[in-house]
Amino acid sequence: MSITGGGTLILSNAAATFRGALYLDTGSTSANEGIVRLANPQTLINAKSPIYIRNNTGAGASSTLQLDGASGNITLSQGFSIACRNNAVPAIQNLSGTNTIIGFIALNVGGNQFTLQ
Numbered sequence: 001m002s003i004t005g006g007g008t009l010i011l012s013n014a015a016a017t018f019r020g021a022l023y024l025d026t027g028s029t030s031a032n033e034g035i036v037r038l039a040n041p042q043t044l045i046n047a048k049s050p051i052y053i054r055n056n057t058g059a060g061a062s063s064t065l066q067l068d069g070a071s072g073n074i075t076l077s078q079g080f081s082i083a084c085r086n087n088a089v090p091a092i093q094n095l096s097g098t099n100t101i102i103g104f105i106a107l108n109v110g111g112n113q114f115t116l117q
Contacts, residue, residue, distance in 0.1 A: 003023065003024050003025060003033060003034070003036055003063070005034060006032050006033065007035070008034060008035040008036075008037055008066075009035070009037070010037045010039050011037065011038050011039065011040070011043045011044070012039040012043065012071075013042075013043055014040050014042045014043065016042045016043065016045045016046050017046075018046060018047055019046045019047065019048070020048060021047070021048045021051075021052070022044065022047050022051045022052065023052045023054065024036050024052065024053045024054075024063045024064075024065055025053065025054055025063035026054075026055075027054035027055065027083075028055055028061060029055070029058045029061055030060060031055065031058075031060070031061060032060050032061070032062050032063075033062065033063040034063065034064075035064045035065075035066055036063070036064070036066070037095070038065065038066065038067055038068065038074060038076075039068045039071060040071055040072070040074075041069070041071070041073060041074045041075065044076065044078065045077075049077070049079045049103055050079040050081040050104070050106065051065070051076075051078050051079070051080050051081070052080075052081050052082075053065065053080065053082045053083065053091045053092075054082075054083045055083065055085070058086065058087075059086060059087055061085065061086075061087070062087060062089035063091075064089060064091065064092070064093050065093070066093045066094075067092070067093070067094050067095060067097070067099040068095040068097070069094075069096050069097015069099045070095075070096045072097070073097045073098045073099055073100070074097060074099040074100070075099070075100045075101075075102060076099075076100070076102065076103060077102050077103050078103045079103035079104035079105070080103065080104070080105045081106045081108060082105060082106065082107055082108065082114065083108045083109065083110035083111075084107055084109065084110040084111045084112060084113060085110060085112075085113050085114070085115075086110075086111035086112060087111070088113060088115055089115065090115040090117035091115060091116065092116050093117045094117065
């Protein structure tokens with residue numbers, strides 16, 4: 001699944017039927033591609049690793065994965081492949097809950113900043 005465009009996409013289905021690769025953006029160097037909010041601990045349990053966050057060098061280039069553990073703490077076993085940025089927009093943001101990433105985080109070329117919040 002590839003996410004494009006601004007706004008917020010909320011993934012909250014507990015069925016865990018998604019089994020493919022997840023690209024949180026198009027890899028643009030200038031677009032603000034919005035937010036993907038993970039709102040259920042089961043939603044990405046079967047997603048392939050790594051999860052890609054690729055928007056990088058432009059001042060407005062961004063995409064963010066938000067972890068919302070309000071309905072249960074989220075544990076992600078997948079790794080992440082993240083392009084560094086030239087802005088302070090977080091690549092991964094914890095909104096609520098005690099959420100855990102146990103997979104790897106690979107930082108790739110792009111900008112000079114990497115933000116987790």
